[in-house]
């Protein structure tokens with residue numbers, strides 16, 4: 351699991367704010383803001399994905415309470431699979447393969 355201690359689900363504790371990366375300017379998934387908040391535990395991993403031009407839609411480290419995920423746009427699902435990411439299946443929609451298990455603490 352991750353490094354969070356006593357971080358509530360949905361809280362913005364333990365986050366880092368980044369400027370929206372250039373390759374995601376104009377996208378509206380997750381947020382339309384010029385800044386994007388990332389859980390500290392997976393921030394390095396997200397920045398790495400951004401460096402590969404992956405377009406993320408949202409993410410959560412899971413705060414040591416549940417599995418985290420990294421969401422990407424449909425067009426980037428193949429890139430994630432090529433990078434070796436495993437799909438984090440959505441129990442409510444098993445056809446949805448747009449979320450992945452962070453490698454930062456995947457076992």
Ligand SMILES: [Zn+2]
Nearest residue numbers: 352354391411
């Ligand atoms: Zn965490």
